[in-house]
Amino acid sequence: xxxxxxxxxxxxxxxxxxxxxxxxxxxxxxxxxxxxxxxxxxxxxxxxxxxxxxxxxxxxxxxxxxxxxxxxxxxxxxxxxxxxxxxxxxxxxxxxxxxxxxxxxxxxxxxxxxxxxxxxxxxxxxxxxxxxxxxxxxxxxxxxxxxxxxxxxxxxxxxxxxxxxxxxxxxxxxxxxxxxxxxxxxxxxxxxxxxxxxxxxxxxxxxxxxxxxxxxxxxxxxxxxxxxxxxxxxxxxxxxxxxxxxxxxxxxxxxxxxxxxxxxxxxxxxxxxxxxxxxxxxxxxxxxxxxxxxxxxxxxxxxxxxxxxxxxxxxxxxxxxxxxx
Amino acid sequence: xxxxxxxxxxxxxxxxxxxxxxxxxxxxxxxxxxxxxxxxxxxxxxxxxxxxxxxxxxxxxxxxxxxxxxxxxxxxxxxxxxxxxxxxxxxxxxxxxxxxxxxxxxxxxxxxxxxxxxxxxxxxxxxxxxxxxxxxxxxxxxxxxxxxxxxxxxxxxxxxxxxxxxxxxxxxxxxxxxxxxxxxxxxxxxxxxxxxxxxxxxxxxxxxxxxxxxxxxxxxxxxxxxxxxxxxxxxxxxxxxxxxxxxxxxxxxxxxxxxxxxxxxxxxxxxxxxxxxxxxxxxxxxxxxxxxxxxxxxxxxxxxxxxxxxxxxxxxxxxxxxxxxxxxxxxxxxxxxxxxxxxxxxxxxxxxxxxxxxxxxxxxxxxxxxxxxxxxxxxxxxxxxxxxxxxxxxxxxxxxxxxxxxxxxxxxxxxxxxxxxxxxxxxxxxxxxxxxxxxxxxxxxxxxxxxxxxxxxxxxxxxxxxxxxxxxxxxx
Numbered sequence: 001x002x003x004x005x006x007x008x009x010x011x012x013x014x015x016x017x018x019x020x021x022x023x024x025x026x027x028x029x030x031x032x033x034x035x036x037x038x039x040x041x042x043x044x045x046x047x048x049x050x051x052x053x054x055x056x057x058x059x060x061x062x063x064x065x066x067x068x069x070x071x072x073x074x075x076x077x078x079x080x081x082x083x084x085x086x087x088x089x090x091x092x093x094x095x096x097x098x099x100x101x102x103x104x105x106x107x108x109x110x111x112x113x114x115x116x117x118x119x120x121x122x123x124x125x126x127x128x129x130x131x132x133x134x135x136x137x138x139x140x141x142x143x144x145x146x147x148x149x150x151x152x153x154x155x156x157x158x159x160x161x162x163x164x165x166x167x168x169x170x171x172x173x174x175x176x177x178x179x180x181x182x183x184x185x186x187x188x189x190x191x192x193x194x195x196x197x198x199x200x201x202x203x204x205x206x207x208x209x210x211x212x213x214x215x216x217x218x219x220x221x222x223x224x225x226x227x228x229x230x231x232x233x234x235x236x237x238x239x240x241x242x243x244x245x246x247x248x249x250x251x252x253x254x255x256x257x258x259x260x261x262x263x264x265x266x267x268x269x270x271x272x273x274x275x276x277x278x279x280x281x282x283x284x285x286x287x288x289x290x291x292x293x294x295x296x297x298x299x300x301x302x303x304x305x306x307x308x309x310x311x312x313x314x315x316x317x318x319x320x321x322x323x324x325x
Numbered sequence: 326x327x328x329x330x331x332x333x334x335x336x337x338x339x340x341x342x343x344x345x346x347x348x349x350x351x352x353x354x355x356x357x358x359x360x361x362x363x364x365x366x367x368x369x370x371x372x373x374x375x376x377x378x379x380x381x382x383x384x385x386x387x388x389x390x391x392x393x394x395x396x397x398x399x400x401x402x403x404x405x406x407x408x409x410x411x412x413x414x415x416x417x418x419x420x421x422x423x424x425x426x427x428x429x430x431x432x433x434x435x436x437x438x439x440x441x442x443x444x445x446x447x448x449x450x451x452x453x454x455x456x457x458x459x460x461x462x463x464x465x466x467x468x469x470x471x472x473x474x475x476x477x478x479x480x481x482x483x484x485x486x487x488x489x490x491x492x493x494x495x496x497x498x499x500x501x502x503x504x505x506x507x508x509x510x511x512x513x514x515x516x517x518x519x520x521x522x523x524x525x526x527x528x529x530x531x532x533x534x535x536x537x538x539x540x541x542x543x544x545x546x547x548x549x550x551x552x553x554x555x556x557x558x559x560x561x562x563x564x565x566x567x568x569x570x571x572x573x574x575x576x577x578x579x580x581x582x583x584x585x586x587x588x589x590x591x592x593x594x595x596x597x598x599x600x601x602x603x604x605x606x607x608x609x610x611x612x613x614x615x616x617x618x619x620x621x622x623x624x625x626x627x628x629x630x631x632x633x634x635x636x637x638x639x640x641x642x643x644x645x646x647x648x649x650x651x652x653x654x655x656x657x658x659x660x661x662x663x664x665x666x667x668x669x670x671x672x673x674x675x676x677x678x679x680x681x682x683x684x685x686x687x688x689x690x691x692x693x694x695x696x697x698x699x700x701x702x703x704x705x706x707x708x709x710x711x712x713x714x715x716x717x718x719x720x721x722x723x724x725x726x727x728x729x730x731x732x733x734x735x736x737x738x739x740x741x742x743x744x745x746x747x748x749x750x751x752x753x754x755x756x757x758x759x760x761x762x763x764x765x766x767x768x769x770x771x772x773x774x775x776x777x778x779x780x781x782x783x784x785x786x787x788x789x790x791x792x793x794x795x796x797x798x799x800x801x
Contacts, residue, residue, distance in 0.1 A: 037747040039767045042598025052438060054333035054650035062328060245597050252633075280328055281641045288326040 017254045022218050025176035032175060032214060038206035038242055047237035053277045057311075060273070064308045065103055067272040067300075068095060070290045072130050072160075072261065073325070074109040074298050076137075076229065082117045084325070085110055089121035091325040096305050098322075099312075105301065106290040107160055111136070112153035119157025130195075131158035134185060137199075137228035139164035143181060150188045160193040161185070162225060162261075162296075165212060167202050175215055182219035195261055195294075196221035200239045201231040209239055213246035217258055227264035229296060234264025240275055244283040247292075257286065263296025269307040272300060330643075333650045335437045340428040346513065347377040348537055349520035351390035352530025357383050359538055364513060367434035367656040368647050368691040376513050378538035381545050384505070387534035388551040391476040391503040394531030400473055400501050404460035411456030411499055413526040414519075418491075419449040421522070425515055429487055430647045432514045434656030434692065435610050437648050447772050448491035451790070454774035455495035458795060462500060465792050467801035473501030474577060474800055475553030480543045481516075482559045483509035483658050484613040484714075488772075490516045492789050493556050494533060495774075500798040502554065505534045507546045511659050513537035552576055554798065558615070561712075561738075561783045579787025579797045581615065581779055583712040584740030587733035588618035588769060589755060591726070592627045594745035595767065600634045603718070606743060606769040608642060608654055608696050612716040613662075615784070616741035618769050620702075620709060621720045622729050628722050632700065636681065639696050644685045654685075654716060657692040666694050666715035673699045673708035678719070704735050712738070726751065730758040740780035743769045762788070 021031035055063055073092045075084055089108055096102040107128035108118045115131040122129055131153035135141035141149075150161055163185050169177045186194050196216035200209050216224050224243055227234035240262045247258045260283070262275050272295060279287045287293050302324055309317045348357040359378030366373050379387070399407065418425065425448075426440040435444070462471050477497045481489035486508060497504045508516035520535040536542055540563075547555045547567050554577040557567055561582040571578050588606050590599045606618025623631050647655035657663040674680055678699040687693045694715055702709050702719040709719050723729040733742055742761040744752050756764045762780040765771060772778065777788035787797045 036594070036596040039595035039598035039747075041768060042595065042601055045768075046598075046601050052442065052650070053330065055330060056333045057331040059329060059331040066326065066328070276328070285327055288328055 018218055022179060028175045028179060028215075029173065032211040035210050035214060038210055040206055040238070043206055043238045043241055047241055047278070050277050050281060051237065051274050053274075055273050055277070061308070061311045063273045063276050064269060064304050064311065066276060066288060067269065067295060068105060068304050068308075069103040070294050071105040071301055072107045072109040072263070072294050072296045073105045073301060074229070074263075074296050076109070076111060076132060080111060080114060082114065085114045085117045086121045088325040089118055089127070091301070091323065092122065092127045093125045095301060096308070096322060099309070102305070102308065106294055109162065109296060112149055112156065112158070115153050115156035115158040128160050129158045130160035130162055131156070132162045132164075132228075134163040136162070136164050137230040139166050140168070143184065146181070147184060147188050150185050154189060154192050158192060160195060161189050162195045162197055164197045164228060165199060165216065167199055170203070170212060170215070178215055179219045182216060182221060186220040193222045194220065195223040195225045197225045197228055197263070199228055199231055200226050201233045206238065206242050209242045210246060213243050217246065217250050221258065223259035223261050223294065225261035225263055225296065229264040232265065235262035235266055235275070237274060237278060241278055241282050244278060244287070247287070248283045257292055259292040259294065260287070261294040261296055266295055266297050267299050267303065269303045272304065330651050332646070334646060334648045335427055335430075335650060337427060337431060337648060339423055340431055341424055342374060342428065342431065345375045345377070346517045346537070348379050348383060349517060349524070349533070349535040350383060350387045351534065352524060354520075357537070359383070359542065362510060362537070362539065364432055364511060366431050367658050368688070370691060373431055374514065376517075376537045379536035379542050383536060384542065384545045384549055387505045387536055388476060388478075388549050390531035391505050391534055392551055394529055395473070395475055395503040398529045399498070399503050399532045400475075402501070404462060404501070407499065407501065408456045408459035410526055410528050411452060411459060411495070414523055414528070415449050415452035415456055417522045417526060418445065418452060418519070422446065422449065425487060425518060427648070428518060429515050430655070432512045433483065433486060434647050434658050436652040436655040437650055438652065439610060444485055444488050447774075448488045451488070451491045451495045451774040455499040458496075459499040462795065462799065465795050467796055467799055471500075471799040471801040474798060475502060476551060477502045477504045477554045477556060477798065478507075478546045478549060478552040479504055479556045480507045480547055480559065481509060483512040484610060484615070486512040487515035487519060489558050490519055492558075494519070496789070496794055496798045497556070498532065500795060502798055503532045505536060505546055505552075507536050507538065507543045510539040547571070554578070556787075556797065557581070564785055577797070579779070579789075580785030581787070581789065582740075582783060582785040584615045584617065584738045584780060584784050585620060585710065585712055585736045586616055586618045586738075586741040586743070586761065587620045587622050587759070588743035589729045589733060589745065590621065590623045590627070590631060591729075591746040591748075591751060592624040593747050593751075595747055596627070596631065596634065598767065599745040600631070600638050602743060602745065602767070602769045603635060604638055604642070607718040608639070608716050609770050611654055611657055611694070613658060613714055614770065616763060616770065617714075618741070618743050619713060619717070619719060621718055622723050622732055623720065624729070625722045625724050632720070636698070639683050639698065640685070642683060642685060642696055644683070644693060644695060645688050654696060657694050657715065660692060662714065663692045663694060666713055666717060669708060669711060669713045669715075670697060670717055673702070673706065673717075673719070676706045676708070678702045678706060678708055704732060710736065726755060730755060734758075734760045737783040738780065739782040740784035741765070
């Protein structure tokens with residue numbers, strides 16, 4: 001089988017592992033089209049099975065704290081203001097001031113022009129500043145504009161960049177162009193972590209999700225991310241499962257762990273815990289850390305905090321008894 | 326980061342367990358003439374309940390009651406009327422699904438996830454499906470006015486107690502027959518609750534009789550002169566005895582017996598889903614499945630990668646308390662069955678196959694066997710030929726599709742097979758050549774009332790489910 005994943009020449013080196021696969025456009029196409037297919041009935045069945053896991057008591061409390069620490073607290077509205085971002089940053093640092101043991105979230109995620117405000121508000125907190133870039137959410141612009149967009153975000157203090165995959169190029173089979181663009185953005189990122197948004201809702205199937213995942217990993221994505229949050233369906237459990245299998249296989253081949261970010265449509269603690277179960281059982285418990293798994297969400301944090309209080313206090317808390325950004 | 330799931334046990338009290346259960350004959354629960362048996366919870370080996378059993382006189386009474394009910398009430402009743410009773414029973418099974426699921430898990434040892442998500446919903450689906458047939462039998466393609474056969478003796482196994490009862494009762498009653506059902510010695514409880522449901526639904530006395538007991542009661546049922554049809558699900562050995570007994574009597578017979586199914590994984594398979602399917606194929610219901618995919622045939626070109634993925638996936642299986650909602654593999658149903666699994670696995674070691682066992686911890690008490698995989702298995706070995714009926718997978722390899730088919734067919738059984746490839750033409754080519762009554766493509770162990778199920782050769786004959794399944798209960 002041409003797709004059997006074999007260890008690369010230099011584990012951990014993007015350019016070393018799978019150098020043959022990315023040598024030219026034809027090789028890249030052969031590699032991606034040679035990946036094992038995904039049977040949609042089977043992947044959805046496994047997702048449904050994993051959704052039946054019953055997470056109670058101390059394992060639930062641990063899950064809630066894990067989920068909070070994995071959130072990229074996000075605001076991506078045209079109406080965003082510095083005030084809104086500062087409010088979000090305050091919540092990111094101390095999500096529930098009545099319960100100081102609640103961990104801070106992983107990052108605050110904003111548009112590039114507000115990255116500076118976020119960086120200022122989060123200084124010294126350990127909470128990262130993530131910015132979407134590359135003509136988010138559609139990715140419809142020139143390479144130069146996308147790189148400039150990225151540069152603006154990085155120079156404003158973003159330490160994580162959420163770029164969008166060029167779906168137009170991907171769907172027309174121009175994998176080389178997609179690859180080159182990710183490599184170019186990665187270069188502009190410098191030390192900033194690069195998350196590549198696949199926008200799985202526009203890819204049209206699980207085989208394409210697997211190919212896009214591998215394409216992004218080959219090009220140097222630190223994290224592969226499901227969605228922009230602007231398109232539905234977004235982070236469905238089967239899609240996340242396929243992406244978790246991709247990073248697991250990447251690790252098996254290279255010894256290097258890359259991350260997954262589930263974004264879009266995750267609003268409740270129940271949704272989040274189901275994703276954590278999949279992370280635990282599909283990729284493995286090593287991925288249960290904010291370095292390797294993230295939630296992109298705006299309203300999820302509120303429900304996690306309420307569920308957390310319920311676990312501790314034994315009763316539900318009204319939403320207005322917890323501060324919300 | 327390590328994340329242990331806290332125990333999430335379903336409450337045993339939902340089963341509404343009673344201290345004693347009794348045979349159901351002619352519309353009433355009666356004291357049987359046989360020695361009462363004690364049914365155990367295999368997860369703890371504690372007694373669940375005492376169950377009255379039938380003796381030969383009870384079998385006579387039950388068959389006589391079924392005959393009277395057939396001739397006077399059920400046989401002449403219009404199909405549309407029979408359907409009403411069946412719909413009522415199907416609905417109550419669905420309404421009492423939680424109770425039945427917990428009871429099944431207590432009595433059988435299977436995980437609550439399976440009894441809740443598979444056994445009980447599929448049982449009620451079968452009853453609903455056949456209820457719908459009762460007034461449409463003339464349109465089943467079996468002639469304009471097919472007639473019922475009469476009195477059916479049904480003997481069912483312990484692996485899917487309620488589901489097998491529904492598989493027999495649904496089509497038998499829908500077609501206008503009456504039934505004497507003998508549930509398995511180790512798992513009689515849900516069939517007796519089903520009898521209670523039938524009585525509450527107002528099913529006329531004698532239409533359904535349930536006679537608990539051991540093999541001797543089963544032998545008395547299938548050997549009774551008053552039957553028109555015997556339906557048996559169980560071991561090939563007993564099936565052969567029944568066929569000998571019935572030869573020349575004119576009594577109709579269908580047999581659903583053992584299997585040693587091959588799960589064929591080609592190198593162009595959807596690998597992750599094939600791994601899941603192989604796991605479902607052999608570890609579902611602790612491998613106590615006649616159609617279990619107990620032989621994995623994997624193409625040599627992907628053997629190493631596939632086995633690596635498979636072992637990692639098996640490591641995620643959670644073995645333990647069947648009532649825990651997160652348990653994937655529950656208890657082995659009985660001590661004799663556990664002994665048999667242990668013996669056959671030892672034979673695998675002795676014959677030179679390599680044993681690998683999941684590191685999942687086992688409970689300290691109760692009947693458990695860890696998920697086990699034998700590699701380096703050859704066609705001649707006992708673990709490749711004999712039905713283990715436990716969570717033990719034998720792995721063989723092949724180089725070409727022809728070799729895969731030859732190895733898959735190199736067994737006296739012929740119940741089921743799985744074919745994993747993304748290439749439709751190859752799946753069809755293989756399906757046409759594999760001698761098995763049920764062939765799953767890119768899935769395994771799926772049961773639907775509309776799909777006929779059954780085997781050939783030493784896996785038996787006759788079909789259950791779907792339009793064709795009606796033929797086994799009609800004089801067409």
